[in-house]
Amino acid sequence: MQNLDKFYINGEWVTPHSSDKFAVLNPATEQSIGSIILGDEHDVNHAVDSATEAFAAYGQSSKHYRLDLLAALLSETKKRLEDLAHAMVLEMGVPISFSRTMQADAAVGHLEGFIAALNSQKEREELDNGDVIVREPVGVCGLITPWNWPVNQVALKVIPALAAGCTCVLKPSEYTPMSAVIYTEIIHAAGFPAGVFNLVQGDGPTVGAGLAAHPDVHMMSFTGSTRAGTEVMRTSAASVKRVTLELGGKSPDLVFADCDLEECVTTTVLNCFSNTGQSCDAPTRLLVERSCYDQVVDIAVAAANAQAVDDPAKEGDHLGPLFDKIQYDRVQSMIQVGIDEGARLAAGGTGKPEGFDTGWYVKPTVFADVNNDMRIAREEIFGPVIVVIPFDSEEEAVELANDTPYGLAAYIETGDVVRAERVASKLRVGAVHINGGGYNYGSPFGGYRQSGNGREGGVMGLEDYQEIKTLHFG
């Protein structure tokens, strides 16, 4: 792939200073499909200098000018959607149908949300006391993204940064660099001025931490594990950067006996398994009212056993492999932990599904009779594994739901809308999905507590990249 071993700095593809190679592997075949260079401190400095220089003019650009650029970005993105989708099949193992309709589509959906947000935002706001508030870009932004929703995460950071008038350096996950290269080509084709957007490939401890430590970077936006996010925050503290974090989750789904059990539970299980369980807001803890517990376990097991696993290059709604051997080993060890902790393995289990000796495929797995103190109920597994936990009252359901360090999302299944809102108000999470309600582009996305801070998407996602200046007139 052209440009895979290059960085994009100051409007052109350049040869990195570093020569440290890192193989990109196809998780379905375990074969190398190319390699990137992991950047070094010199590469970070080069990109930050370019973004700093570009900020002088771009930071002063008009909203009208930036809206024109975003319109060009929209048209260029639409031309390359299929390329983005295929890149994620190869680098991450996302099945092509899901890659096209969900993963790549996010580049368009979020962009439309941000264009609407920028259009609707008042540039100048007069307060009742006569003072005036204006919004300005934060400055140079360091953007770090994970491998599990590669284009979605890049779009949620790069677009609002550019929309706000910031300049940026993107460090995508070293495991999914191909989609980031294509996204960079899209930005280039849209005609953004040189230096406004820069791409440096690399690992976390060198390029990621280098951006967080850099005195000329004014904001860090990070999506990934709570472990690495904490590091970014700690490193950024020395220069008092603005830091926004989108971190992990262990989201509960509260199932009350008055919902349409067959429909709600099947949807939840498939939602948990979707993207091969590698989504931060997946409903991984199924909390179930005891009166319908046995029935729910049976429905969950039937859904898991019916869930196909297959080659990501094929069209269809099957699951692909996990993204890498690291993740395969992690998921296998957590399934074994569940067995050792005494949970009842109701579907799936350790090992690969029959017929899949090559590739990091796993069995869709259901654990029943779990309690919320078990590690499988507390830690992110990040694979197609769901745990089922009974509750006896609404109060206990809320208590179990909140008994986690995370607070990204929660799901409620009930036929009683009054109860749905009452329960939602007690859950310490950034989003509540009621009876299958899904995320809509343009809405804020983010977590409470150890799931992070800040919100991505739409107006609030744009505001994260803006400073407020108050004008006091004499």
Ligand code: NAD
């Ligand atoms: P990760 O934390 O290992 O890596 C994420 C990014 O951080 C990568 O680009 C990595 O190179 C970089 N990184 C690693 N260590 C770093 C350090 N010390 N300093 C700076 N950067 C560093 O996470 P991952 O395995 O790539 O992604 C999975 C995690 O991301 C899960 O925990 C998942 O829940 C979370 N996630 C959260 C959201 C959300 O919006 N809340 C969305 C997607 C993924």
